[in-house]
Amino acid sequence: MPEKRILCVGLMCVDLIQVCKDYPIEDSDQRSIDHRWQRGGNASNNCTVISKFGKTCEYFGTMCDDMLGRYALQDFESHKIITKNVVKYKNYDCPFSSVVINAKNGSRTILHSNKNLPELTLEDFKKLNLEQYDWIHFEGRNVKQVVLMLKYITDWNSTHSPIITSVELEKAKEEIKELLPLADVVFIGKDFGSFQGCKNMHEALARNVPFVKPKAAVVVAWGEAGAVGRTAGGEVVKSAALPPPAVVDTLGAGDTFLAATVVCLSQGCDLQQSITAGCRVAGAKVGSVGFTALHPGLLQMPS
Numbered sequence: 001m002p003e004k005r006i007l008c009v010g011l012m013c014v015d016l017i018q019v020c021k022d023y024p025i026e027d028s029d030q031r032s033i034d035h036r037w038q039r040g041g042n043a044s045n046n047c048t049v050i051s052k053f054g055k056t057c058e059y060f061g062t063m064c065d066d067m068l069g070r071y072a073l074q075d076f077e078s079h080k081i082i083t084k085n086v087v088k089y090k091n092y093d094c095p096f097s098s099v100v101i102n103a104k105n106g107s108r109t110i111l112h113s114n115k116n117l118p119e120l121t122l123e124d125f126k127k128l129n130l131e132q133y134d135w136i137h138f139e140g141r142n143v144k145q146v147v148l149m150l151k152y153i154t155d156w157n158s159t160h161s162p163i164i165t166s167v168e169l170e171k172a173k174e175e176i177k178e179l180l181p182l183a184d185v186v187f188i189g190k191d192f193g194s195f196q197g198c199k200n201m202h203e204a205l206a207r208n209v210p211f212v213k214p215k216a217a218v219v220v221a222w223g224e225a226g227a228v229g230r231t232a233g234g235e236v237v238k239s240a241a242l243p244p245p246a247v248v249d250t251l252g253a254g255d256t257f258l259a260a261t262v263v264c265l266s267q268g269c270d271l272q273q274s275i276t277a278g279c280r281v282a283g284a285k286v287g288s289v290g291f292t293a294l295h296p297g298l299l300q301m302p303s
Contacts, residue, residue, distance in 0.1 A: 004132060005056035005082070006266060009120065009149070010043025010139025012061050013095035013112065014068040017251065023102045023109070033103060038251075038290060039075040040097055042168065043139045045252045045291075047081045049259035049281070052294040055266070058082035060128070062117055068094035087124050092117045099251055106247035106286060122148040130156055130163060135266050137166045137258075138183070140176040140192075150182040164266070168258060169208075180211040185265065187258050188220040201228045205236070217271055221257050227275045237272040239279045244287025252291065257282040264299060 019034040039048070043061060050057040059076060063069050063086045072094065076083045095114040101107070119142040136153060138146050146167070153165055167179045170189035180186060186208070193204030201222035209218055215232040222228075226241040260281035264274035277299050284293045 002132070003056055004134035005058055006050055006262065007058045007060055007128075007133045007136045008043040008046045008050070008139075009060045009125075009136065009146070010046075010141060011041035011095065012039065012044040012059065012063060012072055013041040013097050013114070014038070014072055015040035015097045015099050015110075015251070017099045017101060019101045019103055021103055023100065023107070036290075037071065039072045040099075040252070041095070041139075042170070042255050043137070044072075044076075045255035046137060046139075046259040046262070047076070048079055048291055049256050049285075049294060050263055051079045051081050052291060053260070053263050053296050053299055055263055056082070058085065058133075060085055060120070060125075062087045062089060062120055062124075064089045064092040064094050064117055066092070066094050068096065085128055087120060089117060101249055101251060106250045108249070108251040110251075119145060120149075121145055122152065125149045125152065130160070133163055135164045135166070135262065137262060138168070138179070140167055140169045140171060140179055143175045143178055147178055147182065150179070154182070166262060170254065177211070180208060181213045183213075183216065185217045185219065185262075186212050187261075188218065189254060190222050193220060193222070201225055205230060217265075219261060219271070219275060221254060221278075223253075226279055227257065229271045229275050231271045235271075237275065239272070239276040242279045242283035244283050247286050249289050250286050253282050253286050256285040256291070256294070260299065 015038045017036050018032040020032050024030045047057045047059045093115045098111045100109045165183040166185035167183040168187040169176045169192045172191045172195035188204050198204040201220040204220045217232050219229040224241050226239050228238045230236050257278040261274045261278035264277045281298045
């Protein structure tokens with residue numbers, strides 16, 4: 001029987017990244033010191049990181065057949081990420097981000113555009129053979145349809161070997177709180193926690209734990225402050241951030257933390273081990289360009 005895999009559901013876009021000596025001044029003409037194309041989007045990045053650690057992974061979302069869409073498909077293939085079930089649209093534009101990275105501090109500023117590409121629907125999701133997956137992760141977007149997809153998995157689990165679900169609440173939007181009670185593992189991002197009025201990760205954890213389903217794990221990532229989590233049994237665990245000697249590129253750091261944590265949890269690690277590994281891998285990521293520094297040894301627990 002083939003190995004079951006992790007499915008990541010959400011956005012794929014293409015990033016044009018410009019690295020600048022300083023953040024550009026408005027209405028100025030400034031040379032960048034480097035530039036590159038990179039496949040991006042939260043769920044897409046999650047897949048890239050998961051694949052770096054040898055786990056079979058599939059991306060599920062909508063894509064188009066323009067030049068950028070074809071580039072993205074080739075890049076998925078180069079990372080051995082499965083895309084056979086993506087929903088393809090003709091005569092649409094691939095979502096696109098312009099990213100400015102400040103070389104002085106590694107910060108990233110993102111301008112995102114999705115002109116017309118449709119989102120996934122429950123009917124698209126129902127076409128998947130769920131027997132292939134042991135973990136399905138959802139990016140917190142397209143909320144009404146993702147709510148239906150998570151409820152569909154709950155119904156499916158009642159008569160099959162259960163699939164573990166996780167969801168990310170990152171964006172500063174009120175509607176994504178509808179996802180809180182529906183997944184087995186809930187990831188809370190700093191932007192969403194701050195939007196709720198929380199001043200730190202402990203406040204964000206306390207604010208959201210009452211709304212998740214019984215025995216769900218909750219993880220809050222808070223950038224340079226590290227991460228905190230509450231286990232299914234109610235224990236609170238914490239990991240400090242593990243920064244590199246120099247911050248080079250923070251684009252995708254949160255996606256990296258989440259993906260590494262999911263990989264560890266899927267392999268049977270406890271929540272403390274998993275968020276510690278997530279912080280370690282995210283630290284390696286921000287100390288390097290793109291995802292080039294990630295390797296399986298980063299997930300190994302100290303003896």
